[in-house]
Amino acid sequence: xxxxxxxxxxxRFTVVLLSLSMVLVLAGTxxxxxxxxxxxxxxxxxxxxxxxKFQLFFPSxxxxxxxxxxxxxxxxxxxxxxxxxxxxxxxxxxxxxxxxGSLITHFGVIVLxxxxxxxxxxxxxxxxxxxEGGSSNFTEDNRSVELAIIDPSPTxxxxxxxxxxxxxxxxxxxxTDPRLPFGIRVEQWMPNSQILGPMQATPDQLARATDGLxxxxxATPAPQATGVDNKNDLPAAYVTLLDDSGPVGTYxxxxxxxxxxxxxxxxxxxxxxxxxxxxxxxxxxxxxDFKHDKFVGTEMARNYSSLVRLEDxxxxxxxxxxxxxxxxLRYAGETFYQASFMEGDTxxxxxxxxxxxxMLPYVSCTLVTVGMLMHFGLRLTTFVRRQNR
Amino acid sequence: MxxxxxxxxxxxxxxxxxxxxxxxxxxxxPPPTQMQTPGPSLAATxxxxxxxxxxxxPDGWTESNSDQAMRAATFDAGGIxxxxxALSGPAGGILANVNRWRGQIGLDAIDEASLAPMLTHYNxxxxxxxxxxxxxxxxxxxxxxxxxxxKTWFVKATGDPDPIGALLPEFTLFxxxxxxxxxxxxxxxxAGTGSEQSVLDRLGSYTPPDNWTRDPNASSVVAAAYTxxxxxxxxxxxxxxxxxxxxxNINRWRGQVGLEPVPTLEDAGGQDxxxxxxxxxxxxxxxxxxxxxxxxxHSWFFKMTGAPSEIEPELPAFQRFVQRVGLGEDTP
Numbered sequence: 001x002x003x004x005x006x007x008x009x010x011x012r013f014t015v016v017l018l019s020l021s022m023v024l025v026l027a028g029t030x031x032x033x034x035x036x037x038x039x040x041x042x043x044x045x046x047x048x049x050x051x052x053k054f055q056l057f058f059p060s061x062x063x064x065x066x067x068x069x070x071x072x073x074x075x076x077x078x079x080x081x082x083x084x085x086x087x088x089x090x091x092x093x094x095x096x097x098x099x100x101g102s103l104i105t106h107f108g109v110i111v112l113x114x115x116x117x118x119x120x121x122x123x124x125x126x127x128x129x130x131x132e133g134g135s136s137n138f139t140e141d142n143r144s145v146e147l148a149i150i151d152p153s154p155t156x157x158x159x160x161x162x163x164x165x166x167x168x169x170x171x172x173x174x175x176t177d178p179r180l181p182f183g184i185r186v187e188q189w190m191p192n193s194q195i196l197g198p199m200q201a202t203p204d205q206l207a208r209a210t211d212g213l214x215x216x217x218x219a220t221p222a223p224q225a226t227g228v229d230n231k232n233d234l235p236a237a238y239v240t241l242l243d244d245s246g247p248v249g250t251y252x253x254x255x256x257x258x259x260x261x262x263x264x265x266x267x268x269x270x271x272x273x274x275x276x277x278x279x280x281x282x283x284x285x286x287x288x289d290f291k292h293d294k295f296v297g298t299e300m301a302r303n304y305s306s307l308v309r310l311e312d313x314x315x316x317x318x319x320x321x322x323x324x325x326x327x328x329l330r331y332a333g334e335t336f337y338q339a340s341f342m343e344g345d346t347x348x349x350x351x352x353x354x355x356x357x358x359m360l361p362y363v364s365c366t367l368v369t370v371g372m373l374m375h376f377g378l379r380l381t382t383f384v385r386r387q388n389r
Numbered sequence: 390m391x392x393x394x395x396x397x398x399x400x401x402x403x404x405x406x407x408x409x410x411x412x413x414x415x416x417x418x419p420p421p422t423q424m425q426t427p428g429p430s431l432a433a434t435x436x437x438x439x440x441x442x443x444x445x446x447p448d449g450w451t452e453s454n455s456d457q458a459m460r461a462a463t464f465d466a467g468g469i470x471x472x473x474x475a476l477s478g479p480a481g482g483i484l485a486n487v488n489r490w491r492g493q494i495g496l497d498a499i500d501e502a503s504l505a506p507m508l509t510h511y512n513x514x515x516x517x518x519x520x521x522x523x524x525x526x527x528x529x530x531x532x533x534x535x536x537x538x539x540k541t542w543f544v545k546a547t548g549d550p551d552p553i554g555a556l557l558p559e560f561t562l563f564x565x566x567x568x569x570x571x572x573x574x575x576x577x578x579x580a581g582t583g584s585e586q587s588v589l590d591r592l593g594s595y596t597p598p599d600n601w602t603r604d605p606n607a608s609s610v611v612a613a614a615y616t617x618x619x620x621x622x623x624x625x626x627x628x629x630x631x632x633x634x635x636x637x638n639i640n641r642w643r644g645q646v647g648l649e650p651v652p653t654l655e656d657a658g659g660q661d662x663x664x665x666x667x668x669x670x671x672x673x674x675x676x677x678x679x680x681x682x683x684x685x686x687h688s689w690f691f692k693m694t695g696a697p698s699e700i701e702p703e704l705p706a707f708q709r710f711v712q713r714v715g716l717g718e719d720t721p
Contacts, residue, residue, distance in 0.1 A: 194482040297683025
């Protein structure tokens with residue numbers, strides 16, 4: 001067993017893994033010139049493998065370089081580092097007080113790696129936008145989109161079927177699914193788009209949609225937002241709806257449109273909307289008042305605050321809460337931060353974060369600090385004792 | 390073997406997600422109305438409310454009247470017409486606009502890849518400025534300016550190649566001068582004043598710290614000036630309206646101590662002292678600490694200038710001065 005573990009536990013392996021991690025961090029940082037920060041986090045640091053293009057390391061304006069290399073992603077490296085660390089302790093484990101500090105420090109590092117893994121897998125983030133006097137029971141994640149097909153025929157609720165944006169992006173041919181009321185063919189997918197008004201779009205661009213708002217406005221592809229410009233992608237898609245007899249019509253669906261479009265397939269009415277990915281909550285937040293205080297004589301923000309009513313029949317909760325900068329509401333495992341507001345101060349935007357692993361980095365830092373203090377403290381006492389002899 | 394199992398497990402977990410078509414019941418949504426406002430459904434940042442956009446007209450240019458509805462302004466720059474227009478949002482994007490302009494001077498449309506080399510990027514006072522220089526039947530220079538008011542501003546001049554080339558430096562400076570002007574304050578007295586006394590009244594009855602000496606040469610603009618024992622100079626100046634705007638003033642001061650201008654008020658830093666904005670601009674040789682207080686239809690600028698070493702010890706006294714005189718607070 002030990003013989004088998006030894007190579008995995010070797011310090012040489014640690015050094016190799018740390019070196020690879022450095023290369024990955026460099027590549028991931030450079031990749032943000034062309035890609036959004038969350039795309040990079042997912043592609044480089046939370047994936048098992050990543051294809052790193054050589055071009056990343058040279059400006060394309062100077063020299064075009066083809067090719068790339070398949071590289072272990074953050075998930076693989078993190079996992080291997082953890083295995084390496086655990087194996088090292090298994091092979092060389094001898095508990096002495098002298099080694100206690102080092103053991104605690106290493107345990108802290110393991111907690112940190114686990115913390116990032118839990119965050120990567122389980123953390124959920126979204127925004128809740130509410131107008132003054134209005135209420136909301138869902139969050140939207142503006143890093144991803146979904147095509148929602150809403151059947152409003154039930155009297156007391158809507159039946160919603162959603163197709164994730166990632167599925168639309170990679171769709172080849174018609175998308176059919178027993179849960180979908182009709183087939184959908186993606187004619188064009190735009191990860192980020194510009195909208196052209198009736199006066200800006202050419203007749204050809206307007207002719208791409210046969211029905212709906214796309215006959216008055218057109219969408220054209222835009223470069224995706226990168227890690228350096230702090231903007232969101234606003235995707236768009238031209239989709240053809242298909243019933244049993246064939247195409248019904250081609251529509252432009254885009255997050256630029258703030259309301260769903262009405263479509264009729266097989267004599268039945270549905271609403272169609274490309275929107276930021278929603279998650280519905282068991283509670284409702286009502287916005288009573290939003291305040292935006294400014295420095296006197298300027299337009300510079302001094303404070304934002306939202307007075308809300310939190311209503312959760314499932315937990316018998318109905319109370320008022322004031323959410324303001326640095327004073328979030330923590331409820332049902334989620335944290336509500338004051339994040340933004342609607343134009344003209346007419347409403348608020350709350351950032352809703354659920355991260356079961358949020359405590360782990362703190363635990364890890366505490367362990368590492370305690371471990372290092374113990375380790376160096378013991379070294380210091382030994383040194384002082386020797387000097388005194 | 391155990392390692393392999395662990396790896397497979399980790400990969401399997403990482404592969405899980407809501408990446409498939411799914412259905413659920415949701416509360417009823419109101420049926421869509423016919424009116425659609427294009428615009429993403431979430432505000433992405435914390436923007437300040439829109440303000441008016443201003444610019445610096447170069448010497449020798451004259452503003453001419455134009456009855457064209459789309460135009461925000463038209464200038465005569467030595468016989469060349471310079472047109473300013475503004476459209477809400479990104480206005481179709483850079484490529485669409487550049488291709489529209491190319492069409493106007495008889496050039497073919499280009500694609501995204503060919504776009505980048507023909508654009509020059511500048512930092513303007515109010516935000517990013519992109520200038521396209523194109524020559525077809527005529528030469529056209531066009532600037533796309535984002536001064537941060539939620540609109541895209543276009544500045545355009547068309548003519549023979551040589552005169553346009555000669556105009557280009559001035560044209561660039563003009564485009565870079567676009568910025569948002571903060572709106573006049575709506576409050577008639579600063580927050581927290583609580584007294585009917587004006588700043589001028591309070592200044593008259595103000596007793597400066599022991600190591601400050603009052604300069605006799607105050608004027609109607611510089612209402613009071615002091616020199617501190619350390620050598621720092623303190624002034625209280627009153628100007629009509631916004632005194633040219635908060636940001637332009639901050640940028641002017643930054644220029645005086647050898648710092649680059651900042652694009653927005655947020656970047657200028659600043660500290661809230663009981664309702665007034667206090668900015669501390671530290672250069673290598675000289676520093677300026679200033680507070681701006683709006684009173685009715687005029688603004689008070691409290692300013693301390695000097696070497697960083699002269700300013701540092703006087704900061705608490707200066708802050709008390711602003712709070713007492715500018716904001717009417719009872720400070721010890």
